Amino acid sequence: MNRLKKRWNISSNWQLASILIVFAITGFSALQVAKPFLILIGIPETFQPHWLYRVLRLVLIFPFYQVLLVFIGFLFGQFTFFWNFEKKMLNRMKLGFIANFVDEKILKK
Known part of the structure; x- marks a missing residue:
């Protein structure tokens, strides 16, 4: 746990717990949202x-x-933690221009 706290630059166990909970909820939610979206655009689960x-x-x-x-x-x-996490992930995938656009146009940093 201390390695994660140091790597992510966080100080409290509560913050670490909330971050891990967010990762868990997000993974499950992304799985659940994709299925109805495919049905919405006309691709049912029985698609061949x-x-x-x-x-x-x-x-x-x-x-x-x-x-x-x-x-x-x-x-x-x-x-703040997850936006910085997202920017780092997008930069690693060579999609950093998306994060830059959101920072400049939407978040106005």
Whole structure:
């Protein structure tokens, strides 16, 4: 636990617990949101070929996870931590321009 606290630059066990809870809720929520979204756009679970349905669902889970991570982090009072986490993740995937756009146009930093 101390390694995570040091790596993430947090001081309290409560903050660490809330961050871990946010990760858990976000992962589960992203899985749950992707399925009805596919149905909404006309791709039911019985879609054939089934492997394509699974691939589409996995592709959808990723952006839902990114948005939900920041939103649920905000609800738990950890917006700054999760926004910085998101920016670092996007930069590593060479998508940092998205974070820069949000910082400049939406958050106005």
